[in-house]
Amino acid sequence: MSLAPRLDLRQSQSLVMTPQLQQAIKLLALSNLEIETFIAEELEKNPLLEATPGDGERDAAPEPDFDAAAEADFAADHDEAPAPADASDLLTGTAAAADEAALDVDFTAETFHHDSAADSIGGLDGGLGMAGTGGGGSEDGPDFENFGSADISLADHLMAQAGTSVDGADLFIAAHMIDQIDETGYLTVPLLEIANRLNVPLARVEQVLGVIQTFDPTGVGARSLSECLALQAKEADRYDPCMARLLDNLDLLARGELARLKRICGVDDEDLADMIRELRAYDPKPGCRYGGEPVPAIVPDIFVARRGNGWAVEINAATLPRLLVNRAYYVELSTGRQDKGGKAWLSDMLASANWLVKALDQRQRTIIKVASEIVKQQEAFFLHGVAHLKPMTLRQVAEAIEMHESTVSRVTSNKYLSCARGVFELKYFFTSAIQSSEGGDAVSAQAVKSAIRTLIQAEDPKAILSDDTLVELLNAKGFDIARRTVAKYRESMGIGSSVQRRRQKALEGVG
Structure with a gap:
């Protein structure tokens, strides 16, 4: 065998992950709201791109139907070629003839695939009649009463009261203590540590804390749950020796040891029930009324509605601005005087704009x-x-x-589907199988969880169902499931054990 150097030619096929291809794969995993942010960034970088509102008057696409051909996309308006085998093939058919495509895309024509009626009819639900499910506006326009200003923070609310209650050095101490109060309204730092940190007497810190504990909301500045409830009981003029003993023994109340509580408090059943009822009216986390941003409503990415014997499925077009390539601006720039670098830059912007428009269309399909x-x-x-x-x-x-499979995983990530039964994450529909005890078809784990929840909600307070009993009842319903699985599903739904539920039912009976 010769050891001399030589040149060989070999042919091989390999997948080259170009930046555009990597970005196309990334687009699949983004929700509609994330896509909106991405488009806004691209509009800033590429002068040839422009966004148009999706409320033009266009002809509606045919409604999908499950009675159509088996492999047809039942939201499609025309036939499609078979889908690629993996995510890397998503754009292989879009790069061809890019230069031949019109720069100003007419969405009413067949240049792009119409995914659904939303591509032709404006509005949040594209005519599916589901505007109420997605949080959109009404026929009279958006409900501006739902748009409120940001709530004042708890710290600002307390400082406003401190400014009218204390002054001088006490105001400085109060401001430092308010900074140590968490979002639930509790003081998280010991008073001795605050006194040492500010180099002031402990008695003065305690005095300022007493002032803070008179602020609204009642119970703020407490150092424990019992102190928080005691402050509210004093405000309601219900803090007597019996209530004080009850608040000192909240652990017994949590364990449901009512007989022992009656002996400690020196009350009968009626008085204890009245005291527990009073406690339930108090707020254990008074600070939660202030501060923090409101939890945003989930905006669905897909709408599903019943249509005759089939279903209509469409993208939520309200969160997806339409992208166009500005042909007039391109012609204006390309006909002007420019150097070689300028021509290369303009060519790159045109290719990037064409690719992005096609990539977003492919993503929706x-x-x-x-x-x-x-x-x-x-x-x-x-x-x-x-x-x-x-x-x-x-x-x-x-x-x-x-x-x-990876493509489906990306598509179902961070996306929500709205239907008549509510809003569900797409991942919700993918569940493990539980075998039937009667040899029939396997059932979904979500169906088993629903059955467990139904059984527990209907249980008799005097006959709480144990996990073993739940297994027997589920087996009778045809679910072949083990006790440890029942316990796992019950805990995942936030449902306590039989002992915890028995204790809770007893407290509810007393209250």
Whole structure:
């Protein structure tokens, strides 16, 4: 064998992850709101891109129907080529003839695929009649009463009161203590530490704390739950020796040791019930009324509605501005005098703009295809509820639509579906299987959780169901499930054990 150097030619195929391809794959995992942010950034970088509102008057696309051909995308307006095998193939068909495509895209024509009626009819739900489910406006326009100014923070609320109650050095001490009060209204630092830190007598710190504890909301500045409730009891003029003993023994109340509490407090059943009822009216976290941003409502990415014997599936177009390539501006720039670098930059901007418009269109088609297959396989859920949710995996959907499993995983991440039964994350429909004890079809884990919740909600307070009893009742319903699985599902739903529920029922009976 010769050891001399030589040159060989070899042919091989490999997947090259170009920046555009990597970004296209990333787009699949983004929600509509994240896509909106991404588009805003691209509009700033690329002068050839412009966004147009999605409320133009266009002809509505045909409504999808499950009675159509098996492999058809039942939100499509025309035939499609088979989907690529994995995420890397999502844009292989879009790069061709890019220079031949019109720069100013007419969305009413067939240049791009119309995913659904939302592509032709403006509005949040594209004519599906589901505007109420997505938090959109009404026929008279948006409800501006729902848009409120940001709530004042707890610290600002307390400082405003401190400014009218104390002054001088005491105001400085109060400001430092207010900084140590958490969002629930509790003082989190010992008074001795505050006194040493500010180099002031402990008695003075205690005096300032006493002033803070008179502020609104009642109970703020407390150092423990019992002190917080005691402050509220004093405000309501209900703090007597019996209530004080009860607040000193809240651990007994939590364990449901009512007989022992009666002996400690020196009261009968009626008085104890009245005291517990009084405690329930107090707020254990008074600071939560202030500060913090309101929890934003979930904005669905996909709408599903019943249409005749089938279903209509569409993208929420209200959160997706339409992108166009500004042909007039491109012509104006390309005909002007420019150097070689300017021409290269303009060419790059044009290619980037064309690619992004096509990539976003491909993303919507992929989402519609995946969502349509989910609705098709979980039709029983949309018709009859969670008890009829079927076991389903990413691979099942991927094989049905001839896509890679990773593509389906990206599409179902961080996206929500709105239907007549509520708003659900797409991942919700993918659940593990529980075998039937009667040898029938396997059932979804979500269906089992629903059955467990129903049984516990209907249990007799005098006959709390143990996990073993739940297993027997579930087996009678046809669910072949182990006790440890029942306990795991129960805990995941935030439902306590039989002992905890028995104690809670006893307290509710007393109250």
